[in-house]
Amino acid sequence: MSSAAAAPIRLVSIGKRYSGTKALDNVSVEVAGATVHALVGANGTGKSMLGKIVGGVIRPDDGQLFVDDRPVRYTSPREARVDGIATISQQLSPVPHMSVIENIFFGIEPRRSGLVQRRRMRAKYDELVAQWASSWTRTPRSARCGPPTSRRSRSCARSRATRA
Ligand SMILES: Nc1ncnc2c1ncn2[C@@H]1O[C@H](COP(=O)(O)OP(=O)(O)OP(=O)(O)O)[C@@H](O)[C@H]1O
Numbered sequence: 001m002s003s004a005a006a007a008p009i010r011l012v013s014i015g016k017r018y019s020g021t022k023a024l025d026n027v028s029v030e031v032a033g034a035t036v037h038a039l040v041g042a043n044g045t046g047k048s049m050l051g052k053i054v055g056g057v058i059r060p061d062d063g064q065l066f067v068d069d070r071p072v073r074y075t076s077p078r079e080a081r082v083d084g085i086a087t088i089s090q091q092l093s094p095v096p097h098m099s100v101i102e103n104i105f106f107g108i109e110p111r112r113s114g115l116v117q118r119r120r121m122r123a124k125y126d127e128l129v130a131q132w133a134s135s136w137t138r139t140p141r142s143a144r145c146g147p148p149t150s151r152r153s154r155s156c157a158r159s160r161a162t163r164a
Pocket residue numbers: 018023041042043044045046047048049050
């Protein structure tokens with residue numbers, strides 16, 4: 001449990017290199033709880049990279065990420081999700097032949113003995129819809145259906161599903 005003063009997410013002196021080029025150099029950021037932060041910068045300055053480090057997609061070469069004051073070194077997005085960190089990408093890329101529900105729970109399906117619990121997945125989806133009555137409440141059969149706003153909402157729903 002974090003103390004009231006501690007930032008839930010803290011990056012300290014983060015560095016990342018790609019074949020000799022410093023993509024991130026000595027970056028320190030604190031993200032306070034229950035707040036919205038915007039990371040603003042020119043193209044190619046490392047905003048996405050920072051997000052990927054927090055989300056466990058890539059690993060920094062230098063520095064330390066702290067979550068709730070614990071030093072963490074995620075080796076996959078799955079590990080970040082366990083700590084309640086979900087990443088929503090700028091580029092939405094639903095799997096076209098799968099349904100909306102299958103897309104939202106892709107890789108995080110409720111399972112028992114390795115088998116996907118489809119009924120439980122549907123129930124969790126209904127819970128999400130109930131919390132979030134908006135454009136995506138009527139389930140289109142294909143993930144390609146619906147306007148971009150509703151596709152974006154479904155991407156956000158996926159991040160909520162992480163905690164459901
Ligand atoms: N896999 C990679 N291999 C080599 N260089 C990379 C790789 N990924 C990112 N970079 C480089 O790292 C730097 C930071 O990239 P990043 O995508 O984080 O920037 P950004 O701030 O998100 O840009 P944008 O505003 O265009 O989204 C860029 O110079 C980019 O070319």
